Amino acid sequence: MGPDPGPGGPFGLAGTWPRSPAEAVLWQEALAARIQPEGDPGPVCYVAGCDVAYRGEWAYGVVLLFEYATGRLLSHSWARERARFPYVPGLLSFREVPVLLEAFFRLEGPEPDLVLCDGQGIAHPRRMGLAAHLGLCLDRPSIGVAKSRLWGEHDPLPEQALSACPLRDRGEVIGYVLRTRARGRPIYISPGHRIGPEAALRYVLTLLDGHRLPYPTRLADRFARTRLSQEEGR
């Protein structure tokens, strides 16, 4: 039968999910055709940051919703599930998308105009990193913000803060490498869904606050770990 990208298919909401890495690769090849890694989300009022933390077999997915203009935290949500898929480089979304979708489903308040994820977007061997997969499932503009490289090549990056270089795959720009702090390790930014590489870089630049990572994903990471440690006391 193979991948099922039809209605209810790729979202893990119809009880369907790949059972093996080989099957997951087939899903990615089918889903990649639906990703729109271009454009600009337009007026952004609300931004979400999300992340997943693990404690043994349990995955804790967290979503934080911010007002873009002020950076104020408007709401948050979380979900806990048994991890359904092992971590395999290139197949991260099959491990993290289900628990993140549940957390998004529980989120109250306005719909986010932009979603930032911890991981790659289309800077991926099949253009289907976590941010691309999640953005497609949510049908929302999404950006991947990764702490290390998975795919793509780039020129040497100047040591200066805020220096950036295109991340390319066979000449095609699939994202940007951005050094957010002088002499610090860079971060890897790539479009997920419904946004282009340049707009993705531009939005991330506006979400920096002096730290290595933009605050939506940085705070989501911190919240997920806090949530996790609070849970181990019961």
Add this chain to the structure above:
DNA sequence: GCGACAG
């Protein structure tokens, strides 16, 4: 066989 390999 060897290196690379998001979280």
Add this chain to the structure above:
DNA sequence: ATCTTGTCGC
């Protein structure tokens, strides 16, 4: 990602 103490530096 997670397992884990102290330690170097701003």
